[in-house]
Each structure stands twice: as C-alpha cells, then as structure tokens.
Amino acid sequence: MEKQQTDKRTAIMQAAMELIAEQGLHGTPTSQIAQKAGIGVGTIYRYFKDKDELIGAIHEQVHGQFVETFIENYAPQQPVRENYLRIFTALIRLFIANPFEIKFIEQFYNSPYGVAKKRAQEVECEKPLFAFFNQGKDQQVIKDLPFEILLGLSLGPLIFLARDHLNGFVDLNDQTIAALVGANWDAIKR
C-alpha cells in the first residue's frame, strides 16, 4: 500500500509540526509525536533517518507553501503597489490561517541549525521577492534601500503581529489587515 505509506508519513509530519509549534524543537519528544500520529515510535524511523531529517522535511514543506503563495499572487505586468498589497495581504492571511505552520517556522529559525539552513537557502529562495523589489526601485515607486531592509520592513510587522494574533494579544480582521498592509506600503514607498 503506497497510499498508507504516504498517509503515515504525512501524519508524522503533521503531528510533529503541531507539537513543535506549541512546545518547541527540544520540547517535543519522539514518543509524543508517535502518540499523536497514532503510530509506534519506531515507525518514525522508517520514514525519516532521524529527528533532524523529519524537522528538515517539515520546514521544506512549510517554506514551499509560503513561496507558492507569493508566486500565485505576483502579476509582473500589474503596478507595483497593487502587487505589493495583494501579495502581503495574502501572506498574512496565510500566516494566521495556518497557525501551526508559522509557529513552527519561528521555532525553526530560532534554533541553532535554523540559522545555518537560512544562510544556505536564502539567496536562492528569495529571488522572486528580490526581483519584485528591484522592479519597484527601478520604477522609482519604492525607496532606494537595500533589499534586506525592504524585506525587514515588510515581513517584520507581519510576523510580529501574526504571532500576537495567534497568542490572542490582538485581533487581525479584514479591516486591520488592510490597514496594516497599507501602512507597510507607506513605509517602503517613495
């Protein structure tokens, strides 16, 4: 049954992601992952070499979702401002609709080996965003700041507030999201 195999693999990843999101990388033992996934501990090691590989696989999947959301919402021929508002509205919606995913990513990047992973991948994976900001700079509608600063100005508030929203410190509805993304645009527009 290849179907079952995939099912178990998915179940393990889902269980691990949810537990790590709430308890942290070091706070979730494999025994707990197995219990939540409804399988035995040993089964985890039939699908993943070790815990690191499991965590890496989850990261890759979640990261893929984020990149996909960007690509789906990017229409190069449209004005930069419209693209910006659409993309980052979609992103924060994605963040708060998938609480486990975003919390997992935070745990991942705050762990020692998350930094290493980022250093290796970043250049490659953020290329589309890089190109998008350059387009805006060329058209003189976005401030002439280094890419990383523009990224920080855009992503920083989103991540900060997505976490606050998920912790119940603030309520992000359609109205506040629109205001937030609009304010973000004010920060980077010329």
Place this chain on the structure above:
Amino acid sequence: MEKQQTDKRTAIMQAAMELIAEQGLHGTPTSQIAQKAGIGVGTIYRYFKDKDELIGAIHEQVHGQFVETFIENYAPQQPVRENYLRIFTALIRLFIANPFEIKFIEQFYNSPYGVAKKRAQEVECEKPLFAFFNQGKDQQVIKDLPFEILLGLSLGPLIFLARDHLNGFVDLNDQTIAALVGANWDAIKR
C-alpha cells in the same frame, strides 16, 4: 565578602545569557553555564532556586534595560516625530550593541513559558509606549490604528533586522539605521 557573592551571581547570569542566546533554552546545560562562569555546578543553586528562576532573573534584567532606554529617550514636551525617531533609533542601537541580550529575549519569548510571562506583564510594562502612541493619535500625527498594530509596525522591522544584522545577513550602520527608522515613521504617520 559580599562583593564576591554579587560577582558570582552576575557571572552566572552573564554566562547563562550568552550561552542561551546562541544555543537556546533547552540547548544549554547547567554544566556548561557553570564551566563558562568558572564555578561549580552546585553553586548555581546557591543563588537560584532552579534553572527557571535563573532564566526569569535574566529576562527581568534585560527587559529592564529596554524599558530604561525608552524612558531615557522620551521627552514628552517635544514633537511626537522627534521623539519617535530618537526612541527607536536608540532602541535598534541598543539591540545591535547588545547581541546576547536581544538573542536571549527572542529565545525567551519563543519558549512556552515566555508567552505566559508576556501575557502577565505586557499590560504593565508597555504603558509608557502606549501613552506615547496615544499622544500621537490625539495630535493626529499618527494613524488611528490599535496600539498593538502600531507596536508591530515599529518593533517588527527592528527585531527582524537586528537579528539579520547579528547573523551577518545585512549591515546596519548609521545611514541605514536612519533610513530604517525614517521608513518606520512613514508607516505609522498619518
């Protein structure tokens, strides 16, 4: 020797903060803290009931530094914009001048019991900032957004970019800091 007593306590806290900043809460054993502080493992427990109390003490100290920086740079009688630029420039300078402190705080708030601590303290400790943003809203120079959103727009990019700076992904010098804080102001100003 009362002097020595304080010295050891400080040495333990400093060693623990630096190690936790780089290895995470669960990644730093007490044995390593003791070694770095140049003391025996047992000595830690002469000054702190357990590891949690040690971590709590470090958090309180670092948090105090941040609040202090805000208070030192807040001049209520001056224009809101000047205050904003001065305060948040000082804050990001503090962040990147104290790499261990900011990394420790991130580790702390990403741990399960950091959230609980925040929930309990936040209302109290962010009062001065709350008042400051309200002053700006009253004078109609700051957008009429919920306090938490304004906080996210201001602190989000700072934390995001401070981390990137400390990880070597971006270089924050006087010029880029000024541009960053300026862009932040554009985000929240009316």
Place this chain on the structure above:
DNA sequence: CGGTCCGGAGTGAACGCTCAGTCCGTTATA
C-alpha cells in the same frame, strides 16, 4: 598570641529521569 573551632560558600560525583534512536517479536499483506 597561638591554637582550636566553626559557619557557610563552594564543589562535583551521583541520582532519578527523559530523551533519541534501536531491535526484534508481532501483525498485515500478497
């Protein structure tokens, strides 16, 4: 003043426990 005693800071081997990962008996499949 020399010698003894003593309180408490400091220590690290040892303990109980939890973890990631293994291994082999059991179960399901074909």
Place this chain on the structure above:
DNA sequence: TATAACGGACTGAGCGTTCACTCCGGACCG
C-alpha cells in the same frame, strides 16, 4: 507461507538537581 510494515520495550547518553563533603576566614578560648 514468505515478505514487508509496524509497534513499543529497551538502551545508553545526557539532562537538572541534590547532597555529603572540602575549604577557609574569622571568633573564641587558654
């Protein structure tokens, strides 16, 4: 029945915490 998938008791490493002990500077005798 043969083969592959699975489960969970088990293992050794490593953790936070403890506690019996050492050490030393000052108090107190004779």
